[in-house]
Amino acid sequence: MNEWLTDFGMFLAQVLSLVVIGGLVVAVVVKARGEVGERTRLRLEELNANREYRRRRLTMAASEPGERKRLLKRFRRDDKSRGRKGKGERRPTVWVLDFHGDIRASATGRLGEEVSALLDAAAEGDEVVVRLESAGGLVHAYGLAAAELDRLRVAGLRTTVCVDKVAASGGYLMACAADQLRASPFAVLGSIGVVAQLPNVHRLLKRHDIDVELLTAGRYKRTLTVFGENTEEGREKFLEDLEGIHALFKRHVAERRPALDIEAVATGEVWYGSEALNQGLVDALGTSEAYLAERMKEARVISVKLEPKRKLGDRLGLAISRGVERAVERGLEVLEASRWQKR
Known part of the structure; x- marks a missing residue:
């Protein structure tokens, strides 16, 4: 047992030495290079190839051992045949984008x-599929995100938005940019409305003899306030502004989905997929996975994603942390295994 503890201690000492040396190397290299270069990198993934690879693996796993060599030969023949058939012709491409929205629509710049x-x-003939998920957020942020998707429509590029979970409020504002809007049966859609709220502590401050001076230039520079005393005129103006934003929201949706009874659905309510189809909020039901699988029969489907490019220090630091984590796990495994060793 003592011999094992000695070996384990030496092992940990070696790991710590590597961590220290690695950290010094990272610091020197980062300082020397100055961390210059591109901020992002373009990641492309051909979903057809991924699906075919999984299909072949499952087919092999389900076959008898004696059949696997024959299956491998057939797969090679299929690849050669597909390569000869595809020479000189360009199949249409379905480009896939993903947007996961938070309250600030932070992913808009990347989009x-x-x-x-x-x-x-x-x-010509290509299509863009946007897998959209957002419960909405700030008006100006989602207005910009919707404008980015509108660029595809203006350019004449066929666009399909797929909603698997939720596209409500600002998320639905974005979804309306699509030529075709699809949703899964229980996806949440709609919420065509505007909401704003803020606390007011004026009475609390007044009770403790605390005054707040609010000075403005312009009649409606500040309509409602958190600390000062709100007036009926301020409330009316604030509500008027909300109604104005709601009118812009309704007009945006009505222009892009002219068959929709906008007054019937612009109540702030939400509907689930099948109900949304009956209301005219979407064009078809189905998941994004099902739709892309169908498009793969006649088109290349490629996922497009801009990712932040990790700095050299981040990459090396991550590699070191993973190495330490694996070393600790290995040590714990050895320690656990030692319980079963004969002494």
């Missing part, structure tokens, strides 16, 4: 860059 890249590369 805009991805749209610009597709507009430069897409050809």
Whole structure:
């Protein structure tokens, strides 16, 4: 047992030495290089190839051992045949974008860059599928996100938005940019409305003899306030502003989905997929996975994603942390195994 503890201690000492040396190397290299270069990298993934690879693996796993060599030969023949058939012709491409929205629509900048890249590369007959998930958020943030998707429509590029979970409020504002809007049966859609709320502590401050001076230039520079005393005029103006934003929201949706009875659905309510179809909020039911699988029969389906490019220090630091984690796990495994060793 003592011999094992000695070996384990030496092992940990070696790991710690590697961590220290690695950290010094990272610091020196990062300082020397100055961390210059591109901020993002373009990641492309051909979903057809991924699906075919999984299909073949499952087929092999389900076959008898004696059949596997024959299956491998057949797969090679299929690849050669497909290569000869595809020479000189370009199949249409379905470009897939993903947007996961938070309250600030933080992914809008990346979305805009991805749209610009597709507009430069897409050809006639191509399609853009946007897998959209958002419960909405700030008006100006989602207005910008919707404008980025509208660029695809303006350029004449066929666009399909797929909603698997939720596209409500600002999320639905974005979804309306699509030529075709699809949703899964229990996805949440709608919420065509505007909401705002703020606390007011004026009475609490007044009770403790605390005054708040609010000075403005312009009659409606501040309508409602958190600390001062709110007036009926301020409330009316605030509500008027909300109604104005709601009118813009309704007009945006009505222009892009002219068959929709906008007054019937612009109540702030939400509907689930099948109900949304009956209301005219979506064009078809189905998951994004099912739709892309159908498109793979006649088109290349490629996922497009701009990712932040990790700095060299981040990459090396991550590699070191993973190495330490694996070393600790290995040590724990050895310690656990020692319980069963004969002494």
